[in-house]
Amino acid sequence: MTTPPTDDSLLQRFTTDASQGHPNLRPRDASTLILLDRSGPEPKVLMGKRHQGHVFMPGRFVFPGGRIDPADKQMPVSAPLDPRAEQKLMLKIRRPNVAKARAFALTAVRETFEETGLLLGTKEQEAPVGAAAEWAAFVEAKVLPDLSTMHFIARAVTPPRRSRRYDTRFFTADISAIAHRVDGKVGPEAELVELVWLPLSEIKQRIELMAITELVLRDLQVQLEKGFSHDLPVPYYHVVNGRRVRDFL
Numbered sequence: 001m002t003t004p005p006t007d008d009s010l011l012q013r014f015t016t017d018a019s020q021g022h023p024n025l026r027p028r029d030a031s032t033l034i035l036l037d038r039s040g041p042e043p044k045v046l047m048g049k050r051h052q053g054h055v056f057m058p059g060r061f062v063f064p065g066g067r068i069d070p071a072d073k074q075m076p077v078s079a080p081l082d083p084r085a086e087q088k089l090m091l092k093i094r095r096p097n098v099a100k101a102r103a104f105a106l107t108a109v110r111e112t113f114e115e116t117g118l119l120l121g122t123k124e125q126e127a128p129v130g131a132a133a134e135w136a137a138f139v140e141a142k143v144l145p146d147l148s149t150m151h152f153i154a155r156a157v158t159p160p161r162r163s164r165r166y167d168t169r170f171f172t173a174d175i176s177a178i179a180h181r182v183d184g185k186v187g188p189e190a191e192l193v194e195l196v197w198l199p200l201s202e203i204k205q206r207i208e209l210m211a212i213t214e215l216v217l218r219d220l221q222v223q224l225e226k227g228f229s230h231d232l233p234v235p236y237y238h239v240v241n242g243r244r245v246r247d248f249l
Contacts, residue, residue: 024160027167032065033108034153034172034220035118043200043224045217047207048115048192061207064192065168066111071132072103078122079148081105084230088152088249089169092236102147104169109145113137115192117185120177121145141180149177151230153223154216155249156237170216200224212237 035046047061080086081102089104090096109120121143131139138144151172158165186192198206200221204214219235226232233248 025162025165027157027165029068029104029107030066030166030168031068031104031108031111032063032168032170033112033120033150034063034170034216035112035175035178036172037175037197039175044197045200045203045220046116047196047198047203048186049194049196050192060210061196062210062213063170064112064115065108066114067166068103068107069110069134071134072106072110073099075106075110075131075135075138076128076144077102077106078124078144078146081147081150081152082230085150085152088234091249105147105150105152105171106145108150108169108171109147110134113182113185115185115190116195117182118178119143119180119182120149120173121179123179137182141182143179146177149173151223151228152234154219154235154237156212156216157239159239159244172220 037044037046046063048064050060050062081089085105086098086101089101090098093100113119119138119141121138124142124144127139127142128135128144152169153172154170155168156170157167186195200217203209203217209217215235215237223232236247236249238245238247
């Protein structure tokens with residue numbers, strides 16, 4: 001299923017938010033996580049402000065995330081992804097397999113820790129075995145990622161001719177999934193200089209958003225209103241033959 005893009009100003013911005021004219025790079029696999037706080041009358045999401053010195057999106061408010069690391073495929077978990085999310089993650093990719101689907105979710109968990117100090121998962125009696133050095137903080141804190149708490153809510157590929165291109169999977173998790181935290185990951189010299197919890201309905205009024213960020217937040221609001229089920233279709237934003245397209249997985 002595809003939604004025609006011509007009448008959607010956000011989809012128009014999706015292809016014009018970044019500079020053009022660069023070589024057409026192959027997108028790199030990446031993941032990001034939207035932490036949700038639904039304890040109050042309105043859902044809030046966690047966003048971080050990127051350091052002004054970054055070449056990529058300096059000073060922008062973003063969700064924690066980054067590129068997949070080979071170590072993410074080997075990290076043990078306390079519970080797997082929901083099978084419906086797993087199947088959607090394996091659609092429209094090269095050589096689909098369960099390990100790759102799981103790695104997308106684990107990348108979001110690892111990057112969230114590296115940028116915010118928050119470890120998502122379950123506390124264990126013993127330290128996880130078989131984890132790579134990139135997951136040392138989880139081993140030390142005896143935390144195993146719990147992928148069953150995560151929802152796959154969107155996918156977006158950076159349009160062609162950008163200086164950097166990513167094929168990003170967007171996940172959500174509830175704050176109840178936070179098992180441990182490490183201080184000192186956010187600050188003036190860190191990748192994220194501050195973290196803010198913002199009501200979902202007020203984000204656009206309070207901070208400037210990239211088009212894709214606004215699109216995904218809109219999709220999240222719709223999915224929450226429809227019951228937030230893994231059965232709901234997952235929007236997939238990309239460009240086909242120069243056209244801005246919203247497909248569904």
